[in-house]
Amino acid sequence: MSFDAAYQSKTFNSVGTRPLRPDGVDKVTGRARYGADFNMPGQLVARVLRSPHAHARIRGIDTSKAEAVKGVKAIVTAADLPDLTNGNADLFAILDNCMARDKAMYDGHAVAAVAAIDEKAAKQALKLIEVDYEVLPHVVDVDAAMQTDAPVLNETVFTTGIEPAPTSPSNVTNRAEFGHGDVDAGFAKADVIVERSYKTEQTHQGYIEPHACVANCNTDGTADLWVCTQGHFVYRQNCADLLGLEVSKLRVTSSEIGGGFGGKTHVWAEPVALALSRKAGRPVKLIMSREEVFRASGPTSATSIDVKIGARKDGRITAASATLRYSSGPYPGMWAELGAMTSFACYDLDNVQTVGFEVLVNRPKVAAYRAPSAPMAAFAVESAVDELAHTLGIDAVDLRVKNAAKEGTKSSYGPVYGPIGIGPTLQAAKSHPHMSAPLGKNQGRGMACGFWFNFGGQTCTDLNINADGTVTLAVGTVDVGGSRASLSLIAAEELGIAYDDVKAVVADTATLGYNDMTDGSRGTFSSSMATISAARNAIKVMCKRAALTWDIPLEDVYWEDGHAHAAGTKHGNRAPLSVKELAAEAGNTGGPIAGHSELVADGAGVSFATHICDIEVDPETGSSRVVRYTVIQDAGKAVHPSYVEGQYQGGAAQGIGWALNEEYVYGADGRLQNPGFLDYRIPVCSDLPMIDTQILEIPNPNHPYGVRGVGETSIVPPLAAIANAVSNAVGVRMSHIPISPPRILAALDGNG
Template identity: 90%
Template sequence: MSLDTTLQDKAFKSVGTRPTRPDGVDKVTGRARYGADFNMPGQLVARVLRSPHAHARIKSIDTSKAEALKGVKAVITSADLPDLSNGDEGLFATLDNCMARDTAKYDGHAVAAVAAIDEKTATAAMKLIEVDYEILPHVVDVDAAMAPDAPLLYDTVFTSGIEPAPTTPSNVANRAELGHGDVEAGFAAADVTVERSYKTEQTHQGYIEPHACVASCNPDGTAELWVCTQGHFVYRQKCAELLGLEVSKLRVTSSEIGGGFGGKTHVWAEPVALALSRKANRPVKLVMSREEVFRASGPTSATSIDVKIGATRDGRITAASATLRYTNGPYADMWAELGAMTAFACYDLEHVKTVGYEVLVNRPKVAAYRAPSAPMAAFAVESAVDELAAKIGMDAVEFRIKNAASEGTRSSYGPVYGPIGIGPTLQAAKDHPHMNAPLGPNQGRGMACGFWFNFGGQTCSDLNINADGTVTLAVGTVDVGGSRASLSLVAAEELGIDYQDVKAVIADTATLGYNDMTDGSRGTFSSSMATISAARNAIQIMRERAATMWDIPVEDVYWEDGHAHAAGQNHGNRAPLSVKEIAAEAGNTGGPIAGHSELVADGAGVSFATHICDIEVDPETGSSRVVRYTVIQDAGKAVHPSYVEGQYQGGATQGIGWALNEEYIYGADGRLQNPGFLDYRIPVCSDLPMIDTQILEIPNPNHPYGVRGVGETSIVPPLAAVANAVSNAVGVRMSHIPISPPRILAALADAQDG
């Protein structure tokens, strides 16, 4: 990597302004092309047959009647997606999740798929597929799955991370322990201790656009995929591995994306569509229904968490511990471990211990959801912190400030922190007018803080200087939250030209080098680094071209304010050359002008936020309403402040929905009861007040402009902030998310009964 990523002392002209986003008009007029908007001649329609059972052995599948139906062009089962994983457990899990092999592991698990000339035929064909199931006992609850007599998903899973290794199988795939110090000694030194158990229910990312793609496999082994994704290069890699394709022969183009939030970092429908296209020798469109999105994609973990925190009477935490149990769905991952890593990351703790258990259940395979696993851990910890502050009679913000991590603190997940931003967000909350605003009847106020890691990753961009001096910027990180505008601002800043002269596009996988996904809050952080690097490379070429035009040494040419300037007494009287003037002569000074960049953007830096929530609860119905909400978060440097605010507001909104309403509800038969937005209620604009934001700008020392990722951290505090607000409003500690009206009424009734 050639780019010097050290923070520069720089006065910005473009960065920090709020121009209109380049994709805005297309989106509000309906012209923007999302996943389902792409079509090809001769395209077939795909439908996926899904298991109606939570757990069942697939004894046989007879597709002959479906194949015989007029208009059906291909029917596939797992036999058409053979196991090419070669011992890679993660890849096999992805494959098995895309199409069940011998066992259906959750309600909605794909078992077969059809491609037909139209939807009616495809739907009719699905009904002709005969699957002989042997229904097996199932388990969906995290605690029930850990019980000694729980139905087992596998008899081959023996909990790893335990010494000596267990000799009997269970649904617990792994135990991970983190921390430092001696928590028992720490608790012994405490004057006051809070110990409580919490639960959170499973939620979906709730992206408005369902998964959609068009796949086209050709007889010569080439294939194309148009798809709604957070990472088309990663989809290309995964699909190539799953289908045995050469990476270079699979071209993937990303559509506009109607939300992803981590849910579009994993393949589900795409390998199925490619396998159908390969078998039918026709293009295939596969669009998941909302019901399928709920039953078979996403979601996050359901959790069960125990927290214990002790403190002295003067407000110093002496020890903290947590046991976190996270559902993984049927495939083991590291969701509980992530919760264990993040749970106490906001605090300076001498003695801390967290233990995470990965629990296998008959629910969909868990996918990342915006700061994955951190919100649930923060809910439990921040609830206990609030309760502890109240117990010792200390203000909740003061208590957190007194115990906040700072530079030099050993984090609860291991390393010692460099400069970090939790202290400033807490101080800003303390000073914010919201904290002292009067509350009305039946209203309560809660606050909470949250942590997320953020990361960078492999990134590549091309910056082309066009003949008229305008600039085309090709990037490979999918624009989820306005990054084309942000990256255009960065290119304009570095080149010294107008924002209007830069047009950013998302390149497909055949026209740009590999890029990691837009995840880990990395889109603007990483691609802005690559854009700065590409712009600097283009400036170097433009200096050379100006030197050629002037016939002077390149060392005598410097770049400033979008122009090449001749330096020194010999050349000082030359008028500067603009990008447009240099571009106009490019054909005769060496050809096209472009800057390229390939780098790994490490050094994202950890991220913190503090949220304040006011909520009003109707004690008769248990109905609650957020009346005021404030997000305070460090952005390093806000490239386009409106989109930073949008990320803060969006994360808070999703967290509020998770806290108050959203949950997967399973029947006794293990089937999902509410796979639709009518019964799975996400907040809409009319449910919420305008969410206030306060952007702190504490520059990231590892980015030339000081930029930090901002996409994820804002979903970490809301569960706890809302729970603390409700608890303060009703006078009863709420420990089960979502805090829906029935749970509030039940808690009030319990409290009344004494």
């Protein structure tokens, strides 16, 4: 497959238009089928028993009374999920998280599961399962977990990344360092140094649809899984590995998805549903309740971050450093490492050093959340940059412009940048009317920048041209944000046909080759590249068919504007053949027409954004209200601008919620106090203003149309933009997220 992914400037017909998404009507009328909307004959109901303790050794589990409950068909514990992980620590963590083995590691950790003929029997059985716990000391705070006297969660953890290697176990699993230059020398050259510590609390992705699946293991060793996921191929691999199935015998179908934001890149209960089905010999439906979603599916890290930035009086940064501590739940992660990589990615720095520590705590296993780890690092760094601008008396945008990374900059995490959008987003912010609009009483303005890597990955796509000339596009990346519409536009663009003539579907794992999951803002980036490739392969087939039809040499046929044309004057009388005409005759010219593509979508262009926020604070109550918000972000090329804007707005909305009110609240007993949407406060519609967006298009050189991922970067700047706006409004630097009314009031009263 010699597919050239290099960017080529061209005029578009379909790309850049805003047709309705194909899944929209089904979603607003309730016809769309989500995880819980699938049923099989004879299906059982599954319920999971969860640890009420933050940390406890499991001395024994007696299921005999529960098994005697009428209607109970299977009960599984860790004994039914033997360790087949063969030394793979990441896989073992997934297994142990799905079903606690020796110890329950957090409030909500699964310890057993029941499949019964109905909910009532299942719930009754849960009550009769007797678990003998030895309650152990626990720790939930990231800083407390690093103290030498903290309870150690895992005696086999010795911090890696430190020389010499430590001789005693701790909760710090890894130390990672990035940067270049000499920060000590850089700070020595600084006229001004800003140094401050920050904290952010743990948040959940808050997807509206809880995890849900239907699992069915057959007696012949085959199995089916219908599931709400961001990556059914990855779920297939994880489940097959954990249950000892051959990958080919497990068919996974992804349902529509009611939000994932990273939380559905990870199996939580699907292997348990399969184990129950295998034991019961019947299909099993498992739906997590909202409480279970909060207690036992992955939130993001809580963090504690120190930042130091030095600059000359003219605003040029001479050195920057950060120490980042990220909680990962009870299993090792690489969340601090990502934070350390992204912290200073917006800037062109001679001397920079970041160090990340991964910290174990008795909280749920951390999962990706939209640009995972970057928002917290950006909160700390962009708050410090804002403070530096105030200290120097330089405009916050000008200071960033002066230090912004550009093409050729060696990034703080290593690579040298190609063409990037941080400078243009800052220039756009500077000239945006929002930046100069007057502020009202008790209002403040803040701005901040954000970065995300973006990802490409393995991608496989089939494009089938039907007999009537319409096109079915089968992709393997789950549509989390409108990618079926975007990919249909791409196919229409390449083939020169109408958007309405393309029907994109997400194929199951048995009907398409492996695809990485929809993460890293890769859905539209990677699958559009594969769609272009598949369409070009189909065009090659159609050109051959035209040559056959005309009985002329293939090299005399070319494709333009959705038609095969005969080249040159010697075939001048041939009327061009359309896709419809070629499709109608396909049976006589060689059979069905299709284009296939398999590729690794390299070169996902990095993404930058600048956000501007106005906030009003009631100084007597600490109540705050976002009154204006603007997102400026580079999309490379906006395939479907409405859905790009939707991604910008959605990321900003989630970031605003994170910044102002969302947080996991634990009691002294280590139990989660607010596992529901009443007290885990995500913003409601009336909390937010219309979020204005501005799309910049700086083409990604590694995509034929210049596309970059757009889904994640928009959640990176809001924490800092809000913090800077509140600090501007109340005159006190807010360094602890969420900036909730009690924290604002305490800061105003000098008790912050």
